[in-house]
Amino acid sequence: DLGMSEADRAENIRRVGEVARLFAEAGIIVITAFISPFRKDRDAVxxxxxxxxxxxxxxxxxxxxxxxxxxxxxxxxxxxxxxxDFTGIDSPYEPPLHGELVLKTMEDDEQSLISKIIRQML
Structure with a gap:
């Protein structure tokens, strides 16, 4: 029932965050992958x-x-x-100011994404 408006995107991320929290409280490791263009929504989660x-x-x-x-x-x-309201075209994307992990996909192209993740987490 959600579209691409800023309010709908915020609600989508809020829902994802609440469900992820419930799983985490049950002791499950949760990984989500979403386009979340607004910092305030990511910070709320x-x-x-x-x-x-x-x-x-x-x-x-x-x-x-x-x-x-x-x-x-x-x-x-x-x-x-x-x-x-498409992210990057007529709606902004606000990159994280202090993301724990930043993967620059166009640097070191010969390395796999997994290698990048492991190197940055060590």
Whole structure:
């Protein structure tokens, strides 16, 4: 029942955060992957967890690369005005100021993503 508006995106991330919190409280390790463009929404979810129980991962990829990798053509539709409030096109993306893990996808291209994760966590 949610769209791409700022309010809908905030509600989506709030729901994800609440469900993740419930699983974490049950002792389950939770990994989620969402486009969460607004810092305030990510910070609100972070506040649901103990300090050491939330790790924010920012997959830092340039917009032009996101567009090249888009198998559904959503960026093109957004540029044509067919999709409104699309992150990076007519809606902003606010990168984390202090993400625990930042993966710059266009650097050290010969290394796998897993290698990058392991190196940054050591």
């Amino acid at each position: 972070r506040a649901l967890f103990d300090d050491d129980a939330f790790i924010e991962v920012h997959v830092d990829t340039p917009l032009d690369v996101c567009e090249q990798r888009d198998p559904k053509g959503l960026y093109q539709k957004a540029r044509e005005g067919k999709i409104k």
